[in-house]
Amino acid sequence: MAGIAAAIVGCDASGEGGSTPTSTLSVNGRELAKSVPTGFDPCTDVPEQVLTEERLYKKExxxxxAPGGVVWKGCGWVYRGGGGYTLSVRMTNLTVPMVRERHFQDAAEFSVGGREAISTRQFEGPNIKDVCTVNVAVQAGSVEFTVVNPPSGRDTGHLDSCQIARSLTERIAPSIPGSL
Structure with missing residues (x-):
């Protein structure tokens, strides 16, 4: 995400970089909302049944x-017993097109509940397969699902983090209000 945040700049009225930012922020030339969308609160609106069935607890x-106005707001959970993945579900003012334009590794576009979605591996290094992020389109941003699933996890380490992230997205996304 730091790469996305670094791409955000403010310009003065002349279009030159200056100390007076405009009221519009942008990523790759696309307008960025000043705050996260409202109408879905990951901390209270993720179905409890999904969390229970997935053995997720300890909501944080x-x-x-990030610099430039990118914001993420939500909650994270850990796998009960410590032998599995962690999940974070956050609202962000980053849109699916903004994520797509970053050309992250293993990007895969799909639809969930009639909404545009993209899964990506946004981290570099030898552990890139351990983390997967899915962004689901909502007005003025997206709902971001991030799964961290190291291979050392005795219960889920053998599973692909993007398969887990997509499965969770498909189970949680129907809870996002259609008006959002």
């Missing part, structure tokens, strides 16, 4: 702000 709220 998170708010992350």
């Amino acid at each position: 709220p998170t708010i992350t702000e």
Whole structure:
């Protein structure tokens, strides 16, 4: 995500880089909303049944702000017993087209609940397969699902992080209001 945040710049009215930012932020020339979309709160609206069935607990709220105005707000959960993955579900003002334009590894586009979605591997290095992020389109941003699944996890380490992320997305996305 740091690469996305680094691409955000403010310009003064003349279009030159300056100290007076405009009210519009952009990523790759696309307008960026000033805050995360509202109408779905990952901390309260992720179905409890999904969390129970997936053995996820210990909800931790998170708010992350990157330079330039990119914001993520939501919650994270860990796999009960420590032998599996972690999941974070966060609202962000990054849109699916903004993520697509970053050309992350293993990008795969699909539709979930009639919404545009993309799964990506956004981290570099030898452990790139351990993490997968799915962004699902909503107005003025996306709902971001990130799974971290190291191969050392005794219960889920043998599973692909993108398969887990996509499965969870397909189970949780129907909870996102159609008006969002």
